[in-house]
Amino acid sequence: MRAEPLLRLFPRAWRVRYGEEFLATAGNQSLGTQQVVDIVACAIDAWTSSEVRRAARSVRADLVPEGDPMTKRCMTVCGTAGVEWNRRDALFAAATMIGGSILFSAAGILAKRYVSEVTGQVILGLAFPASLLLSFPFLYLKGKSWRTQLVLVGVPLLVLVAIGILSHYI
Amino acid sequence: MPRRTPENLDDLGRFSEPGLFILISLADGPKHGYAMTLDIETLTGQRLGPGTLYGALARLEARAWIEALPPRDRRRPYRLTKVGKTVLARRLESVRAVADVGRSRLGGAHAS
Numbered sequence: 654m655r656a657e658p659l660l661r662l663f664p665r666a667w668r669v670r671y672g673e674e675f676l677a678t679a680g681n682q683s684l685g686t687q688q689v690v691d692i693v694a695c696a697i698d699a700w701t702s703s704e705v706r707r708a709a710r711s712v713r714a715d716l717v718p719e720g721d722p723m724t725k726r727c728m729t730v731c732g733t734a735g736v737e738w739n740r741r742d743a744l745f746a747a748a749t750m751i752g753g754s755i756l757f758s759a760a761g762i763l764a765k766r767y768v769s770e771v772t773g774q775v776i777l778g779l780a781f782p783a784s785l786l787l788s789f790p791f792l793y794l795k796g797k798s799w800r801t802q803l804v805l806v807g808v809p810l811l812v813l814v815a816i817g818i819l820s821h822y823i
Numbered sequence: 824m825p826r827r828t829p830e831n832l833d834d835l836g837r838f839s840e841p842g843l844f845i846l847i848s849l850a851d852g853p854k855h856g857y858a859m860t861l862d863i864e865t866l867t868g869q870r871l872g873p874g875t876l877y878g879a880l881a882r883l884e885a886r887a888w889i890e891a892l893p894p895r896d897r898r899r900p901y902r903l904t905k906v907g908k909t910v911l912a913r914r915l916e917s918v919r920a921v922a923d924v925g926r927s928r929l930g931g932a933h934a935s
Contacts, residue, residue: 692874
């Protein structure tokens with residue numbers, strides 16, 4: 654067995670960061686059982702170790718400007734090279750923002766008419782910010798765990814609802 | 824008991840030995856993965872599998888003990904950082920202290 658098919662066992666970020674040099678190191682020759690086991694164990698490790706995931710997501714050194722330690726440090730810490738946005742993500746995010754705004758607006762108008770003025774105003778006020786927050790998992794929060802996404806979207810959403818309600822009583 | 828700090832090779836768990844070999848291999852200059860494998864094999868008689876090598880490399884890189892350089896012909900060299908050199912020096916010192924004690928005890932045992 655060769656190393657190339659085994660590379661598919663690794664997370665995408667890991668393949669982007671280490672894949673090419675890993676294949677160059679493993680070589681083209683057929684692998685022994687021990688080496689296959691070693692690579693499979695490494696793949697499991699790449700999925701489960703937060704430290705390895707962090708290294709795999711770090712910015713590739715060849716993309717970082719030479720001789721600028723501050724920029725290099727910032728890009729290494731903040732870099733998201735392992736997570737790439739594609740056309741599909743952009744379309745989902747745009748659809749969530751536009752569709753969410755329309756749905757919230759419609760719900761606000763209906764609530765204003767059939768429930769109460771306050772409820773309707775709160776929902777209408779939420780239309781754009783809530784839709785924007787709901788689009789984050791497709792863009793800025795892509796690659797984060799579902800718990801992180803839930804907290805970073807859910808908490809600001811609750812704060813917005815609270816502000817909307819309070820603004821009508823203060 | 825010595826205080827464990829983040830700059831300690833023992834924190835790498837099962838990758839602490841391969842990690843030490845990699846740091847030693849990079850001590851005389853940058854090397855790519857394959858060159859490290861050969862160097863470590865010459866040094867220790869042990870050939871690191873590509874999985875173990877990259878598991879250890881990723882951890883050392885995450886801790887900024889080594890850093891990647893621009894690739895040459897699909898192969899990316901790595902070099903020791905300042906922190907990496909400190910960690911390596913500390914570990915080698917500790918290994919030497921243990922070896923000295925072991926040698927002196929062995930000498931005492933032979934004498935008796």
